[in-house]
Amino acid sequence: MGIAINLTNLTHHIPVNKDLNLALLEDASLRIKAAEQVAIVGASGSGKTTLLSILAGLEPLQSGELAFIKQQVVLNSGDINQHSGFVFQQFHLIPELDALNNVALPLKLKGDKQAFEKARNWLFKVGLAERADFSVSKLSGGEQQRVAIARAFVSEPAIIFADEPTGNLDEQTAEHISQLMLQCCRETKATLVLITHNQALAEQLDTVYKLEHGRLQLCS
Numbered sequence: 001m002g003i004a005i006n007l008t009n010l011t012h013h014i015p016v017n018k019d020l021n022l023a024l025l026e027d028a029s030l031r032i033k034a035a036e037q038v039a040i041v042g043a044s045g046s047g048k049t050t051l052l053s054i055l056a057g058l059e060p061l062q063s064g065e066l067a068f069i070k071q072q073v074v075l076n077s078g079d080i081n082q083h084s085g086f087v088f089q090q091f092h093l094i095p096e097l098d099a100l101n102n103v104a105l106p107l108k109l110k111g112d113k114q115a116f117e118k119a120r121n122w123l124f125k126v127g128l129a130e131r132a133d134f135s136v137s138k139l140s141g142g143e144q145q146r147v148a149i150a151r152a153f154v155s156e157p158a159i160i161f162a163d164e165p166t167g168n169l170d171e172q173t174a175e176h177i178s179q180l181m182l183q184c185c186r187e188t189k190a191t192l193v194l195i196t197h198n199q200a201l202a203e204q205l206d207t208v209y210k211l212e213h214g215r216l217q218l219c220s
């Protein structure tokens with residue numbers, strides 16, 4: 001079951017030098033419904049990753065309000081990590097471990113006794129059952145991203161935060177990985193917040209926000 005996200009009137013400053021701060025995000029607000037798939041687009045340097053990091057609780061909220069709502073109950077923002085999965089452009093896998101152990105890791109850390117069974121199931125879903133025992137450093141870029149997707153979904157998170165997850169892949173593999181991620185979100189009813197430079201992909205999602213000159217605009 002997805003989680004709704006309400007961000008209201010966020011202004012976020014970054015330091016330019018010791019005397020000067022710049023407002024990277026100005027009065028940004030967005031409403032994301034549970035299980036909605038939302039794209040954030042914008043030019044390089046416009047602040048997309050910063051916004052995603054704030055939404056994901058990885059960067060502190062300087063102003064405004066951020067609320068996470070699950071079945072009409074407001075959650076503690078400090079706990080949102082427990083409900084989130086992440087997919088990044090640089091897969092952030094552990095190169096010393098095989099694919100199975102990379103995917104099982106989040107569950108093992110929680111003491112889940114079915115960690116390996118669930119990890120195998122997700123590797124199967126992303127088409128990598130036969131690569132389970134391969135060291136991830138031996139896998140192709142597309143395969144590594146599929147391992148990262150399996151790892152993000154294995155705990156069945158209510159929200160997936162994805163930062164240009166196909167930015168490092170060739171066009172065909174990127175298309176395959178994007179569709180796989182959208183399908184996994186639909187299957188698990190996860191809310192998706194996706195940063196992308198790919199307009200065609202953004203338009204496949206329920207809602208598109210554009211970040212420009214510090215302002216967040218609803219495009220569709």
Ligand SMILES: Nc1ncnc2c1ncn2[C@@H]1O[C@H](COP(=O)(O)OP(=O)(O)OP(=O)(O)O)[C@@H](O)[C@H]1O
Pocket residue numbers: 014015024042043044045046047048049050051
């Ligand atoms: N903590 C910080 N201190 C100083 N500058 C920062 C900080 N965080 C972000 N910035 C700057 O803010 C700008 C926006 O960065 P951000 O990574 O959010 O952009 P982006 O839209 O995701 O870019 P890209 O599409 O190139 O990944 C950049 O110029 C970056 O250097």
